[in-house]
Amino acid sequence: MKKLGKILLVTPLAFSLVLPTTGVFATESNDVHVKVAEVEAPKLELTQEKKEDLYNKYVKIVADVAAQYPDSGIFIEPLDTFKDEYFMSPEDYRAFAVNLATSSIVVAPETPSDVITPLATGIKTKYANITFGGSSRSIAVTGTFTIDHFLGRMGFTGVKSLTSKAADSRGTWRQSGYNEKIYDAGETMNVSVGGTYTENGVSKPDNFDLNFYCSGTGEIS
Template sequence: MLKKYMFIGVVLGVSFLTGCENEKVDNSTSSKTSAVEHKIEKETVATTEKAHSPIPLILTPAQKEQFYKDYTAIVHKFNGEYGTAFVIDPITTFTDEYWLELRDFEEMLKGRIGTSSVVIDNKEVYAPGLVPKLVELQMGSHKIAIRVDGSFDTQLNANTPDGRQLFSALHSLSSEIEQGNGNWKQMGYDPSIVDHGRAYSITVTGYYSFHGVSSPHNLDIIYYCNKNGGIT
């Protein structure tokens, strides 16, 4: 009788272990299936987005002249209806991928209506000689990142309670696209020392160009000087 019970116990134990092993295999298979489905889903989205991209036209020089006139009329219409300040770039700057169907050109402009900018705070402290700032420029559904590099001087001010460093001069300031498509052309900047020398408030002006259409933008940036002369 004792041998009979021992035999039953061994059989049950083997069944339990086999069940656990099957469960591991099922979970592993499910995980792999999920990963494959996720990969397929991402590839499908990427393929779909690519499929929805406008297809450039192949035009003769005469056709390009006519399309350019139509584009110019569309830009003027948008500026009147939406209060935008779009500027059509010279036809000599148009590359092959700029020539789109009129409806695709309009959709491209609609995607750039409404502008906002956000300055990303520096997590590092920089020496005054070269201090970067990153600005995210959002234009409707279109977004780019512009890097602004400033070069400063600071000096020790003994008249402050803690004898701290303060801004004394701005030597230069430049900007360029860090992330995103298109072209950025800086036109100028307006600097002003504020907070008794602890900060520099600067408005950078420039034009952003994409697919043959430019728009003016003002980027408001503030650089901060800590008591030791480090800049953020």
């Protein structure tokens, strides 16, 4: 069985995250096209009135994107949770919302050195890399497992706890729950993790399956 580890959240290249030096133009079909500007875009002056005006526009933008991509489940957070750095032009906000709505989770192979010393209770952390264009954010997924000797080898017997959180400050991941299943006579622990990723006030619920492996000597990878 091929062992899987790191998780990548990938967005289509057609919807790259718009930098401050870019402008975005939407057609009637809501397709997003990016054009690089020759000068840096001016910073927004954030009075409370300006924040409320932008937020009202963001609400309509996210509702429009959610209708365009109904399976994404994206939604906007309350205004009082918005930090100043969340505010951007409505065009850039639409581009970001489309990036998040069209993202997907892909599991990548793990490096062979990513193992721990065998214990009766083993702890293992794996990372999910969320990619928007050329930028990435990390989510740490930590499992605490019980292992025991049976059928001539060490293997998983259960999950004591499984937590996940954002590993950097640019976004947040709120775990909503998880389910676990043991396969291959205790060699494989499959966990299905659910949660919501939030950045710039836009949230997307998602879930993914992740496999942990226990070697015959009790190493977890």
